[in-house]
Amino acid sequence: MSGSKIISVAACLVAAVMLTGPAYAEEAGIFDEYRAMFGDDNPAIFVIEEGEEFWFASQGPKQATLESCDLGLGPGVVDGAYARLPRYFKDVDRVMDVEARLRFCMQELQGRTPEEVDDHPYSLRGDLGTEMEALVAWLAEKSRDLPIAPGQEHDKEREAYALGEAVFYYRAGPHDFSCATCHGQEGMRIRLQALPDLTTHEGAAVAYSGWPAYRISEGVVRTMGWRMRDCFRQQRFPLLDMGSDVTVALQTYLAVTAAGAPMAAPGLKR
């Protein structure tokens, strides 16, 4: 199946789903069929290619590439780097996830401003996709099939895990929700959307290994950082900052819970 054909079939199916309105059952069914139709094809493939191009593109005031960015395995090493994140970085003395690290490299190596880098990290529904999403998709692909192995040797890595666990159970806001409200028991669902139990290895592994993911309902690649932000929106919290200690801590908690399972991203999600 050619690339443009995949995209147009996707658009039609999404349109068909929208037309059926609140028929959630049909929606769930049609997404399953659609997913099966893809087989091993995932529209994220085009985004992965784009990510590679961004890595080698000269950008910013310094007109530099990201080629010497150190993602934890040494400058420029991309193979297997994603699966080892989040981890402690000595040069900044903090734990970083992939987005925090890329953000850092864009500023250090390319001389870009935090304002520019943070301006529009995640695409809006129907957008073409952002540089951050493309880079993360490419990097995740470079860790495909490798075991999830976040750092837990350094004190700060263990602190990040403890903070992540505490945030996971932290109830606040008008609805009193925490992550655990929706993701703390097995076999639960909201409306018809299945909710993985992220406190177990099995649940966290399925969820964590598949992000970043191409989201069929939105037609774009989404990152784990976006997933955290959007779940906090549903939790009635304010806007989560990309690369913040809170998002790094939560992803550390999830990655450690999922550790050992093979990466399978970019995945394909509802």
Added chain:
Amino acid sequence: MKIKITFVLWLAGCIGFVQAEDMSSALNAGFKSINQVGLDRLEQDPLQAFCSKPREESGDAAVAAELRETAMASVVLPGNGDYLGSWERGQQVANNGKGLQYSDNPEEANGGNCYACHQLDPAEVAYGNLGPSLTNYGARGQSDVMLQYTWTKLWNTHAYNVCSHMPRFGAQGILTEQQLKDVMAFLFDPDSPVNNLAE
């Protein structure tokens, strides 16, 4: 009373190995206010703090009892014992999942999002299961006890179950008194689809 609340805060101050002030500074540094949603949303009241323990660790029983009593005492019953509004409007409230997210329009009424967690009208297949099925709820009858119990559950669910996962629709101002009456009618009215089992 004041002493007891201070005690709760002290107990909640140590979440695993994370101190409350570390948590609070990480949260405040990690979020930005947006649209109608400010950083005040990140602060916990004593009940939320008590119910944030990892892995459902049960807290101190005396503190739990105190919080339950406080929740019960705060419940505002509707004027002149008039509990039931219109089930048709209540159905809309139960179906509506919007409200209080930064992506929601604050000019529009909040929903109750009951279907996210409960089965209600048996004809609606898209229901979640975080809470028990409420289909045929009206069969429990309309005694004062049942009406007051259900109103209390909706107003502040923690009055019965101290760390319930259900939102406090009345106490937190998510739904108005009229909306609560309408949802009550949706649960109790014999004509409501909730109680209409024959297709």
